[in-house]
Amino acid sequence: MQHPCIRLLRWLIALHLCIGLAIAAEISPSTTDPQTASLQQLEQAATSLDAMRKALDDTDSADTLQTLSESALQSKRDADSAVAALEPLLKQLDARIAQLGSVADGVEESPEIKQQRKELSQQHSDLDSAIKRGKLLSVEAKQAVDSIEKIRTQQFNAQIARKVESPLSPSLWKKFAADIPLDLQRIHGLIRQGEASFNAAIAQHGWKIPLLGTLAALMLMFPLRIWLRTLGRSFAASERAPNGRLRRSGLAVWMLLVGTALPGLASMVFIESLRFIDAIAPRLDLVADAWVKGMFVAAFFLSVSASLLVPKRPSWRLLNIDDEAAPKLTRLAWGAAALTWFSIMLNAVDIAARTSAISSVALDGLIALTYVALIMSVLVVIKKQRQRQQVIDREKAAQNPQEHRPATTSNWLMFAWLGGHLTVLAALIAALIGYLNFSVFVATQMVWITVVVLATTLLMKFTDDFFGWIFSADSRIGQGIVMGTGLKSSRLEQIGVLLSALGRVCLLLLGMLALTAPFGNSSSLLALTDTLTKGLPIGDAVLRPMTIVRGLIVLIAGLTIFRTLQHWLVETYLPKTELDIGARNSISTVARYVGITLSALWTLAALGIGFEKVALLASALSVGIGFGLQAITQNFVSGLILLAERPVKLGDRVRIGDQVGDIRRISVRATEIQTDDKSTIIVPNSEFITKSVQNLTMDGALGRIAIAFSVPLNTDIVKLREVLLGLYAEHEAVLATPAPAMYVDSINGSVVNITSFGHVSSSRSVYSTRSDLLFGLLQRCAEQNIALVAATDIHLVRDPESSAAAAAPASQTP
Numbered sequence: 001m002q003h004p005c006i007r008l009l010r011w012l013i014a015l016h017l018c019i020g021l022a023i024a025a026e027i028s029p030s031t032t033d034p035q036t037a038s039l040q041q042l043e044q045a046a047t048s049l050d051a052m053r054k055a056l057d058d059t060d061s062a063d064t065l066q067t068l069s070e071s072a073l074q075s076k077r078d079a080d081s082a083v084a085a086l087e088p089l090l091k092q093l094d095a096r097i098a099q100l101g102s103v104a105d106g107v108e109e110s111p112e113i114k115q116q117r118k119e120l121s122q123q124h125s126d127l128d129s130a131i132k133r134g135k136l137l138s139v140e141a142k143q144a145v146d147s148i149e150k151i152r153t154q155q156f157n158a159q160i161a162r163k164v165e166s167p168l169s170p171s172l173w174k175k176f177a178a179d180i181p182l183d184l185q186r187i188h189g190l191i192r193q194g195e196a197s198f199n200a201a202i203a204q205h206g207w208k209i210p211l212l213g214t215l216a217a218l219m220l221m222f223p224l225r226i227w228l229r230t231l232g233r234s235f236a237a238s239e240r241a242p243n244g245r246l247r248r249s250g251l252a253v254w255m256l257l258v259g260t261a262l263p264g265l266a267s268m269v270f271i272e273s274l275r276f277i278d279a280i281a282p283r284l285d286l287v288a289d290a291w292v293k294g295m296f297v298a299a300f301f302l303s304v305s306a307s308l309l310v311p312k313r314p315s316w317r318l319l320n321i322d323d324e325a326a327p328k329l330t331r332l333a334w335g336a337a338a339l340t341w342f343s344i345m346l347n348a349v350d351i352a353a354r355t356s357a358i359s360s361v362a363l364d365g366l367i368a369l370t371y372v373a374l375i376m377s378v379l380v381v382i383k384k385q386r387q388r389q390q391v392i393d394r395e396k397a398a399q400n401p402q403e404h405r406p407a408t409t410s411n412w413l414m415f416a417w418l419g420g421h422l423t424v425l426a427a428l429i430a431a432l433i434g435y436l437n438f439s440v441f442v443a444t445q446m447v448w449i450t451v452v453v454l455a456t457t458l459l460m461k462f463t464d465d466f467f468g469w470i471f472s473a474d475s476r477i478g479q480g481i482v483m484g485t486g487l488k489s490s491r492l493e494q495i496g497v498l499l500s501a502l503g504r505v506c507l508l509l510l511g512m513l514a515l516t517a518p519f520g521n522s523s524s525l526l527a528l529t530d531t532l533t534k535g536l537p538i539g540d541a542v543l544r545p546m547t548i549v550r551g552l553i554v555l556i557a558g559l560t561i562f563r564t565l566q567h568w569l570v571e572t573y574l575p576k577t578e579l580d581i582g583a584r585n586s587i588s589t590v591a592r593y594v595g596i597t598l599s600a601l602w603t604l605a606a607l608g609i610g611f612e613k614v615a616l617l618a619s620a621l622s623v624g625i626g627f628g629l630q631a632i633t634q635n636f637v638s639g640l641i642l643l644a645e646r647p648v649k650l651g652d653r654v655r656i657g658d659q660v661g662d663i664r665r666i667s668v669r670a671t672e673i674q675t676d677d678k679s680t681i682i683v684p685n686s687e688f689i690t691k692s693v694q695n696l697t698m699d700g701a702l703g704r705i706a707i708a709f710s711v712p713l714n715t716d717i718v719k720l721r722e723v724l725l726g727l728y729a730e731h732e733a734v735l736a737t738p739a740p741a742m743y744v745d746s747i748n749g750s751v752v753n754i755t756s757f758g759h760v761s762s763s764r765s766v767y768s769t770r771s772d773l774l775f776g777l778l779q780r781c782a783e784q785n786i787a788l789v790a791a792t793d794i795h796l797v798r799d800p801e802s803s804a805a806a807a808a809p810a811s812q813t814p
Helices: 004-027 034-056 062-100 110-161 172-207 208-237 248-275 281-309 325-353 357-399 411-433 436-470 476-485 487-521 522-533 546-577 581-606 611-627 630-645 685-690 719-728 764-781 800-811
Strands: 536-537 541-543 653-656 661-667 669-674 679-686 704-713 741-748 750-761
Touching: 034 062, 034 110, 110 436, 110 546, 172 208, 172 325, 172 357, 248 281, 248 436, 281 325, 281 436, 325 357, 325 436, 325 719, 357 411, 357 436, 357 741, 411 436, 436 487, 476 487, 476 750, 546 581, 581 661, 630 661, 630 669, 630 679, 630 685, 661 679, 669 685, 669 800, 679 685, 704 719, 704 764, 719 741, 719 750, 750 764
Parallel strands: none
Antiparallel strands: 536 541, 653 661, 661 669, 669 679, 704 750, 741 750
16 A cells, blocks of 8 residues: 555646646647637537536536536537637638639539539538537527526525524424434434544545644644734835835735635645545535635635724724724624534535424524624624714814814715614514524625625725825836836826726626625626627627737837837937927927827737728718818818928917917917917917918018107207117117118108118017117117107197286285
């Protein structure tokens, strides 16, 4: 007899070789052609579907029905996969047959062509039949899944609606007392079978494997679990942990994972070590599976409560629970976990020992009443916390009534309070009138829904905090993304928000799947998931989720590559050239839109959408472009003309209509013009192509200063000319070439109209230079006693003698 360790070693080596051969077969070219493999897959699906139908006629167990439903669903997947693989082969055959063409009348084909045409026709017929068969198998498998789910729903409804005697009835407990001795004998017989199998296995294989399994389970359960929990707390409290809310939510998720996985894995290791030496009796296999399932569920309950309540560390608590309520709720969570584990084990033992129905009903009633007591205890704790919070609010309001704001009640507390009262009422009424199964179902579902909702809420908080930290401009990763891609901080935060929303949607779907698991409808949801994963058909192409993800990755990669290229052009290459800023702007703008176009085409290719479909879509949109999008198309084409011909360029000063300003940006749709008051005008590009535009700075155009004024007719014009031209010469902004000039424009009555001109290097300097010259002209004219003609003033001058005569009588009046 070989030693158990040697057997285990050989088994691991054989498993390693099998995995290696499987990987090698996956990597190496397959010797079976795709058509044969698909046909074999169809045969396997048909065989599995027939076996499922035969087994369905001989079973009514809920677990067996679940297995058959999964088998039918797998047959549907195989049939759909085979059809998807055969359809391209059929299209290839159609193309080959089309190349041969039709047989012309009166033309005799060669024997080789006839034989090839015959073979292709036979292959086409076989493929077409296989595809039709696969589609039929898929439909039949879907109908089988629906039929099984209908049977399971009927069984579930019948079980829930089953009525027995009330727990208040003495007859129920008399029957229970009468059946207890026989049930205990059955349980003792089950225990004896287990002992016999265990003793026989130990006698044959020894204690080493069970002891190793027990030791490994204890190591997972205690030292490793405690060490990982301590490690998580130490990291969350250290400076290496991210700042913000992610510290608390990340630690809570870590505690949830460690607290759920390690106890379940410990129980699994222990059970598998016993199964390895065949120490578990066949009738106890169900009990062993229930042990593992119960440990996972109970550990999940305890981990959710521990990660959210944190009774010993209030600063890390995520729920709005005070220090007095947190320990009490934690103890109640322990009670709910223990009761759930006990009910799972009790159900498995009842099935394995084949105990009487009356015993199962009575124990279910006791379990239901215990669940009700736990829920009522939770409600009492929540109520007392609300009362304490109200007292605190009243005290704060009395101390500072103006600034006090009453504390808001948490949403999950209100949900638990309302759902708990309804559950207690429904469970008690159902139990008292005899619907014990319904009472147990309502109570257990309330506990399960509460735990799943709390776990989903925790994971959603962690998702928001995680993506908010990853795509934050303050984090190292966010800074690296900004430096690598050139994204703005706002865009980076938007990406984080979108990914967080996507994660929340996925978590909601997982939460719904977890909530429906006790109803036994997981197969229906999986079937719906398969339907969604088939993708969205667009013509001959099908957009599947993975295809969409690949398209998004290609789009992001393409935009990043072309954005990097544009940044290199603008910052590195173009400044080294002799091009002006307008030409550089045109090149960078065209490069940007070319990059966007190529990225879009690359993405369409990754999605499997050919260019012929894009052309078809463009032709379909041409009518809409011709009517509804005519102005946008006109501006787009005008923008391309502006970038190519450059009648105006970046930095030019233009006059369009009554507006004058500098061009700051030219895009393919509109041009931005900044006026002298620093406001911005958005002008459609078509305005620059279809209307007259004055470019004040094109080809280095100079700015001209015009000063017009009038002097009296007796003014010394020569002296005035010297003063004015001297002012032009003294100002540093006025150019010597073309030389300033003064002209006598006209002589009108007693005034002489003077006009003078000077030039500056830019039209932008005209206004300020003209103002300086006018200041200087007024100052020099005052110094040289040169009069400037002003507006006509009318003064009434009275005769002095008549004024004195009129004043004399007035002075003599008494």
